[in-house]
Amino acid sequence: xxxxxxxxxxxxxxxxxxxxxxxxxxxxxxxxxxxxxxxxxxxxxxxxxxxxxxxxxxxxxxxxxxxxxxxxxxxxxxxxxxxxxxxxxxxxxxxxxxxxxxxxxxxxxxxxxxxxxxxxxxxxxxxxxxxxxxxxxxxxxxxxxxxxxxxxxxxxxxxxxxxxxxxxxxxxxxxxxxxxxxxxxxxxxxxxxx
Amino acid sequence: xxxxxxxxxxxxxxxxxxxxxxxxxxxxxxxxxxxxxxxxxxxxxxxxxxxxxxxxxxxxxxxxxxxxxxxxxxxxxxxxxxxxxxxxxxxxxxxxxxxxxxxxxxxxxxxxxxxxxxxxxxxxxxxxxxxxxxxxxxxxxxxxxxxxxxxxxxxxxxxxxxxxxxxxxxxxxxxxxxxxxxxxxxxxxxxxxxxxxxxxxxxxxxxxxxxxxxxxxxxxxxxxxxxxxxxxxxxxxxxxxxxxxxxxxxxxxxxxxxxxxxxxxxxxx
Numbered sequence: 001x002x003x004x005x006x007x008x009x010x011x012x013x014x015x016x017x018x019x020x021x022x023x024x025x026x027x028x029x030x031x032x033x034x035x036x037x038x039x040x041x042x043x044x045x046x047x048x049x050x051x052x053x054x055x056x057x058x059x060x061x062x063x064x065x066x067x068x069x070x071x072x073x074x075x076x077x078x079x080x081x082x083x084x085x086x087x088x089x090x091x092x093x094x095x096x097x098x099x100x101x102x103x104x105x106x107x108x109x110x111x112x113x114x115x116x117x118x119x120x121x122x123x124x125x126x127x128x129x130x131x132x133x134x135x136x137x138x139x140x141x142x143x144x145x146x147x148x149x150x151x152x153x154x155x156x157x158x159x160x161x162x163x164x165x166x167x168x169x170x171x172x173x174x175x176x177x178x179x180x181x182x183x184x185x186x187x188x189x190x191x192x193x194x
Numbered sequence: 195x196x197x198x199x200x201x202x203x204x205x206x207x208x209x210x211x212x213x214x215x216x217x218x219x220x221x222x223x224x225x226x227x228x229x230x231x232x233x234x235x236x237x238x239x240x241x242x243x244x245x246x247x248x249x250x251x252x253x254x255x256x257x258x259x260x261x262x263x264x265x266x267x268x269x270x271x272x273x274x275x276x277x278x279x280x281x282x283x284x285x286x287x288x289x290x291x292x293x294x295x296x297x298x299x300x301x302x303x304x305x306x307x308x309x310x311x312x313x314x315x316x317x318x319x320x321x322x323x324x325x326x327x328x329x330x331x332x333x334x335x336x337x338x339x340x341x342x343x344x345x346x347x348x349x350x351x352x353x354x355x356x357x358x359x360x361x362x363x364x365x366x367x368x369x370x371x372x373x374x375x376x377x378x379x380x381x382x383x384x385x386x387x388x389x390x391x392x393x394x395x396x397x398x399x400x401x402x403x404x405x406x407x408x409x410x411x412x413x414x415x416x417x418x419x420x421x422x423x424x425x426x427x428x429x430x431x432x433x434x435x436x437x438x439x440x441x442x443x444x445x446x447x448x449x450x451x452x453x454x455x456x457x458x459x460x461x462x463x
Binding site for chain 1: 201202205233236237239240241243244245246247248249250251252253255256257259260261263264265269270271
């Protein structure tokens, strides 16, 4: 059991989403504030953890909601409003990271070929608990794609189907990214304790 | 059977999505494999730690800026209504929009000025050239390539932007009248006396820091620490004024939790 929230929300949730979006499209600021209050916290948490700092996350969150307002006409209710917003937010975060990497000359990394990732036994946590701060710090060392999938699945509790939709990837790719992220975190957190 | 054969099953076990047959195979393998038992335990630890990370709430200014931009772009409208309460709300909304737009404009100007100061620092080839003199830009970095006059001009300009922002924000928040009259203005009257006193006290502390930084800067015009300190104090004053406006907005809407969040942030200013 994952305990993951179902973002689809069923017909009632979808109808409520569409009704709220219709009011926002009509230019009702109160409706858009309602939408903001319902989703800003989750999106801000995701942005902070993908970007690794609060100040960048504030800028991105602002852009996400401005972009959401501009794109409301394109929301047809095929996915839950929350999933649609997660997609806008993660895209915005990943674009931001790419542009930051281009500016600063950072190298982008993938975990596809990392040697030793699957070697068992060498990187265990030795029965210790993981401090939140250690985990937050280790998260910043993951490649962006893995980090986004891990944050959405393991931190926010989305199902792989929802993560896939939010990131625009296949469900199998979401699983693979989350699994690789966990193994890398195991290595990072294990080495921190030695 | 190699352990890698069970890797995906280990993740599925942790996620609770494993089927009964694969689960039985994995458990049978783990009975004799310490490494895989250790892996599953670690994955469970990481999964639990991730799920326990605290949710984070954005500061009130983010919504103010979003709402300000939407109003500025003419994408939203106020609800119809003509009651005095609505008129007051609309006036307050306009003030909030002004404050939000102002914040963005000031932020952009300051960023541009600081960036120009940093650029003049980065592009200078020779700190000992007779035409230049070692000075220090806000942020603490030496700016050996910029002339004293250049840096001074940029610095004064940046400071003036802050001052303009503060004056307009004070007007929007009604704090100027309250301060001169020694009592709460119409909008400030929405705040309980304790909160209003806390905001005023924090403003006084920040004003004192601004005055002290200015004195230090007068005594030592090239001091990076004094400049940083002045900019920091000015920034804190802008943020506190913005929080005050956001707080009045939450009180007007009757959102006690939103107000409490802002008060908590403002009390740390």
